[in-house]
Amino acid sequence: MAHSYTPGLKVLHETIVRKERRLPIKGEVTVKKGTLVEPEAVVAKTDLPGNCQFVNVANRLNIDAIDVTEAMCCEAGNDLKKGEKLAETKGLFGLFKTNCDCPVDGTIESISSVTGQVIVREAPIPVKIDAYIKGLVAEVIPEEGVIIETKAVFIQGIFGIGGESRGNLVIVTSTREDEITEDMITPELKGKIIVGGSHIGLAAYKKALRLNVAGVVVGGFNYFDLEEILGFSLGVAITGQEDLVTALILTEGYGKIRMGHRTFDLLKKYAGKFASINGATQIRAGVIRPEIVIPLDKKDLMGDSKNIQTIEGIRAGSLVRVIRAPFFGRMGNVVKLPPELMKMESETMVRVAEIEIDGKNVMIPRSNLEMVETD
Amino acid sequence: MKLKSILATDCGSTTTKAILIELKDGEYRLAVRGEAPTTVEAPFEDVTKGVLNAVMEVEELSNRKLLDGDNIISPQVGNQGVDVYVSTSSAGGGLQMMVAGVVKSMSGESAERAALGAGSIVMDVLASNDGRKSHEKISRIRQLRPDMILLSGGIDGGTTKHVVELAEILAAANPKPRLGLDFKLPVIYAGNKKAVKDIEKTLGSITDLDITENIRPVLERENLKPSRDKIHDLFMEHVMQQAPGYKKLMSWTHAPIMPTPGAVGSLIEMIAREENITVVGVDIGGATTDIFSVFEKQFNRTVSANLGMSYSICNVLAEAKLKNVLRWVPFNIDEKELTNRIGNKMIRPTTVPQSLEELVLEQAIAREALRLSFVQHKAFAVNLKGVQKERTISDAFEQSSSGESLVNMMDLDLLVGSGGVLSHAPRREQSARMLIDSFLPEGITKLAVDSIFMMPQLGVLANIDNKDIAENSRQAALEVFHKDCLIHLGTCLAPVGQARGDVEVLRAELIFPSGEKSSYIIKNGELILVKCPHEPIQAVLTPGKGMDIGAGKNEKIETTLYGGVVGLIFDGRGRPLNFSKDENERIKNLQKWSKQMNEYPSLEGII
Numbered sequence: 001m002a003h004s005y006t007p008g009l010k011v012l013h014e015t016i017v018r019k020e021r022r023l024p025i026k027g028e029v030t031v032k033k034g035t036l037v038e039p040e041a042v043v044a045k046t047d048l049p050g051n052c053q054f055v056n057v058a059n060r061l062n063i064d065a066i067d068v069t070e071a072m073c074c075e076a077g078n079d080l081k082k083g084e085k086l087a088e089t090k091g092l093f094g095l096f097k098t099n100c101d102c103p104v105d106g107t108i109e110s111i112s113s114v115t116g117q118v119i120v121r122e123a124p125i126p127v128k129i130d131a132y133i134k135g136l137v138a139e140v141i142p143e144e145g146v147i148i149e150t151k152a153v154f155i156q157g158i159f160g161i162g163g164e165s166r167g168n169l170v171i172v173t174s175t176r177e178d179e180i181t182e183d184m185i186t187p188e189l190k191g192k193i194i195v196g197g198s199h200i201g202l203a204a205y206k207k208a209l210r211l212n213v214a215g216v217v218v219g220g221f222n223y224f225d226l227e228e229i230l231g232f233s234l235g236v237a238i239t240g241q242e243d244l245v246t247a248l249i250l251t252e253g254y255g256k257i258r259m260g261h262r263t264f265d266l267l268k269k270y271a272g273k274f275a276s277i278n279g280a281t282q283i284r285a286g287v288i289r290p291e292i293v294i295p296l297d298k299k300d301l302m303g304d305s306k307n308i309q310t311i312e313g314i315r316a317g318s319l320v321r322v323i324r325a326p327f328f329g330r331m332g333n334v335v336k337l338p339p340e341l342m343k344m345e346s347e348t349m350v351r352v353a354e355i356e357i358d359g360k361n362v363m364i365p366r367s368n369l370e371m372v373e374t375d
Numbered sequence: 376m377k378l379k380s381i382l383a384t385d386c387g388s389t390t391t392k393a394i395l396i397e398l399k400d401g402e403y404r405l406a407v408r409g410e411a412p413t414t415v416e417a418p419f420e421d422v423t424k425g426v427l428n429a430v431m432e433v434e435e436l437s438n439r440k441l442l443d444g445d446n447i448i449s450p451q452v453g454n455q456g457v458d459v460y461v462s463t464s465s466a467g468g469g470l471q472m473m474v475a476g477v478v479k480s481m482s483g484e485s486a487e488r489a490a491l492g493a494g495s496i497v498m499d500v501l502a503s504n505d506g507r508k509s510h511e512k513i514s515r516i517r518q519l520r521p522d523m524i525l526l527s528g529g530i531d532g533g534t535t536k537h538v539v540e541l542a543e544i545l546a547a548a549n550p551k552p553r554l555g556l557d558f559k560l561p562v563i564y565a566g567n568k569k570a571v572k573d574i575e576k577t578l579g580s581i582t583d584l585d586i587t588e589n590i591r592p593v594l595e596r597e598n599l600k601p602s603r604d605k606i607h608d609l610f611m612e613h614v615m616q617q618a619p620g621y622k623k624l625m626s627w628t629h630a631p632i633m634p635t636p637g638a639v640g641s642l643i644e645m646i647a648r649e650e651n652i653t654v655v656g657v658d659i660g661g662a663t664t665d666i667f668s669v670f671e672k673q674f675n676r677t678v679s680a681n682l683g684m685s686y687s688i689c690n691v692l693a694e695a696k697l698k699n700v701l702r703w704v705p706f707n708i709d710e711k712e713l714t715n716r717i718g719n720k721m722i723r724p725t726t727v728p729q730s731l732e733e734l735v736l737e738q739a740i741a742r743e744a745l746r747l748s749f750v751q752h753k754a755f756a757v758n759l760k761g762v763q764k765e766r767t768i769s770d771a772f773e774q775s776s777s778g779e780s781l782v783n784m785m786d787l788d789l790l791v792g793s794g795g796v797l798s799h800a801p802r803r804e805q806s807a808r809m810l811i812d813s814f815l816p817e818g819i820t821k822l823a824v825d826s827i828f829m830m831p832q833l834g835v836l837a838n839i840d841n842k843d844i845a846e847n848s849r850q851a852a853l854e855v856f857h858k859d860c861l862i863h864l865g866t867c868l869a870p871v872g873q874a875r876g877d878v879e880v881l882r883a884e885l886i887f888p889s890g891e892k893s894s895y896i897i898k899n900g901e902l903i904l905v906k907c908p909h910e911p912i913q914a915v916l917t918p919g920k921g922m923d924i925g926a927g928k929n930e931k932i933e934t935t936l937y938g939g940v941v942g943l944i945f946d947g948r949g950r951p952l953n954f955s956k957d958e959n960e961r962i963k964n965l966q967k968w969s970k971q972m973n974e975y976p977s978l979e980g981i982i
């Protein structure tokens with residue numbers, strides 16, 4: 001049977017989610033394999049090397065770089081407090097000495113007789129990594145981190161901003177077509193993840209930020225409004241580092257596009273549940289999509305969890321979403337995957353899929369389709 | 376040994392492309408091409424799987440056995456296997472470097488040129504005078520985590536202080552490579568040789584330090600080759616060793632794996648040298664646009680890291696501004712709707728334009744991406760800066776100075792385009808228009824596109840050092856480049872000068888190979904296409920009053936022109952292009968030019 005590999009977004013009602021939590025450099029793992037952890041539990045920590053202060057002792061003392069070592073009051077490796085004497089000239093008969101003080105608390109890292117510079121390294125910067133989701137420590141990567149595993153609802157969005165966040169889900173629109181408007185955002189939503197239908201406007205999102213809403217999951221947002229939120233025009237879709245209290249996850253794309261019904265229904269089913277979300281997106285090689293993870297309690301499990309790594313292609317009957325004009329945002333089922341190339345209106349020759357949308361069959365380039373991976 | 380067959384692959388970030396070249400009737404020709412998704416990332420994490428899949432497609436299409444299990448059969452025996460296998464790679468983000476120099480516009484720029492020429496992406500240029508404080512430079516190094524650093528600075532025998540200061544900054548940052556937490560970062564030192572001992576003392580123990588010749592031994596001369604070669608060596612020894620599956624791939628190839636843009640650049644350099652011409656080559660991809668040029672026998676490459684047609688399409692919009700994109704669109708469109716559409720292309724980068732309207736919009740954005748990349752290239756491809764020039768009294772009235780752009784569009788002989796939007800445009804006329812509108816060639820310029828983007832594979836083939844196969848491989852690369860790789864679009868003839876109103880800017884008298892004669896009068900603002908194949912056409916070109924077609928103002932030229940799949944394109948629109956401020960007039964002109972070029976024949980039915 002004809003099938004085609006097409007990138008798709010996952011909308012899974014029950015799956016095993018494995019999250020790697022890794023330090024940027026080697027450090028210490030603070031939990032053991034098999035431990036059950038809460039999202040805020042610290043699972044690994046390390047110290048990043050502290051900031052460096054460059055002190056040009058030769059210039060400060062008005063001596064040659066080669067004489068700096070002799071003028072030093074301390075050696076490489078010594079700890080100094082801010083204001084302590086770093087170097088001093090001999091002066092004239094012990095008088096008229098010039099000295100140079102340490103600008104920060106730190107350790108002398110190096111003394112150079114070529115440049116006359118002394119490098120003082122400040123205290124290390126501690127870095128801690130939390131578990132992000134509630135789950136089991138399935139694996140320990142020695143000195144680097146852990147893998148947390150949980151059975152959960154797993155939904156991928158297409159684009160997001162803001163990093164990791166968590167809170168209870170609140171559905172604020174009655175249908176997947178409705179927009180999230182300013183009046184729907186109330187102070188009670190502080191710390192919650194709100195879910196809406198087709199669109200959130202700039203004013204409503206700004207209100208969510210003001211009221212410390214933890215996250216917004218919605219169908220669409222206008223591209224040009226991003227600039228006001230981020231403070232710059234987003235040129236490439238690499239996000240996650242923004243300092244935003246309210247992560248924003250778009251399930252469909254830019255513009256006003258109703259949320260896929262499976263996504264909306266699944267989120268609605270778990271209204272009130274605790275979820276972890278991450279707006280980080282990287283659309284490059286090594287693609288990262290924003291995600292919503294709702295860890296499931298035992299009573300919610302149906303025992304039909306699907307492996308998250310499953311890669312499936314589209315085939316006759318597959319549910320797909322059209323991701324480019326002229327049928328952008330519409331969903332339908334694949335009727336046929338003809339093998340031959342077909343000429344589009346643009347005269348581009350492409351492989352197509354025949355899709356049934358609202359009772360009509362249309363030809364769409366396969367690369368303009370997104371598989372909706374459901375379980 | 377006369378090579379009978381060559382297999383070459385290019386492992387790109389998303390697709391691995393394989394070509395099979397065969398010796399047939401005494402000449403090398405492309406036999407077949409296959410492709411498969413690249414498998415560097417999870418869940419496969421082994422580049423050779425994608426290579427094998429692409430080769431398998433070649434096997435099927437060529438109906439010859441190339442693989443024995445997981446091995447490429449070599450040498451060729453009967454109808455099985457190939458004599459040579461080579462590969463390029465840009466998978467996993469390519470080769471990402473940081474360079475450092477004492478003075479940003481001098482050793483910093485030379486180091487950047489060396490790194491770009493070797494095919495790397497330059498993430499940042501650190502310099503003593505770049506205005507950043509030492510701690511800012513340190514955090515930048517830590518944040519970027521390059522694959523390699525090239526450190527240069529100072530002329531031989533000059534002061535060592537500044538370059539050692541830069542080394543101290545690197546040491547304080549204690550950089551870690553992007554791949555492999557347990558490895559030391561490769562650092563190449565190519566600066567003042569007097570500072571070598573101090574550099575070794577500062578960086579020797581914490582990095583994998585390699586010393587090579589000074590990149591700028593004297594102010595007046597650049598010495599880029601030793602650094603470029605060293606970058607290639609370290610790319611193989613360090614970066615490729617860490618990338619998944621590359622050890623195995625390296626054991627298969629008959630020549631070192633080259634970074635993809637390095638291979639393309641060396642091919643363009645070779646063509647320019649062999650044919651004694653000036654060349655501009657462009658490869659517009661999804662995330663980046665690479666431009667290569669050879670003017671005055673000097674090769675330059677730039678990478679516009681965030682000017683591309685999918686992943687970075689919104690950056691094109693941000694840098695070019697909406698109004699510059701819209702000036703190429705021959706119909707009215709709601710601006711909010713347009714920005715959302717472009718945003719959606721960024722987040723779904725693999726989509727293709729189904730409707731004609733979408734195609735027109737995509738090609739409008741491509742024009743701006745190409746234009747901006749070329750602006751960056753012109754600013755980088757310059758004479759050496761900081762060089763003292765002796766001036767005579769006759770120079771006193773000229774404004775020339777060091778650091779002038781080498782790019783002279785009137786001198787340009789060949790403009791080659793590649794990358795999806797140019798190579799796969801549904802009509803070649805569209806590719807020609809995009810190249811002309813964005814690069815604005817002046818005088819007489821041949822236009823071509825790379826048919827299926829095989830310049831990387833041909834580039835690595837042309838660069839084999841092994842004496843037994845070097846000559847044959849080079850010959851094969853050149854033959855395939857001319858016969859199968861390049862699609863000659865034709866020639867653009869663009870007179871330059873001040874013309875106002877409906878005046879004649881060029882008169883052309885042509886004698887075709889059949890003996891047929893024709894003459895054309897090109898008026899100001901006109902774009903005329905003369906359809907003719909890639910055959911020699913005798914031409915007498917007489918520029919209009921005050922105009923220049925290559926020999927100087929008002930100077931007539933007798934020359935041989937070549938057509939192509941598009942033909943001869945007479946561009947009387949002037950340089951730079953001026954768009955009418957009146958919206959209706961602008962749209963009318965765009966439609967007129969499109970119609971003349973047969974660019975979007977069915978658009979009339981839509982608008």
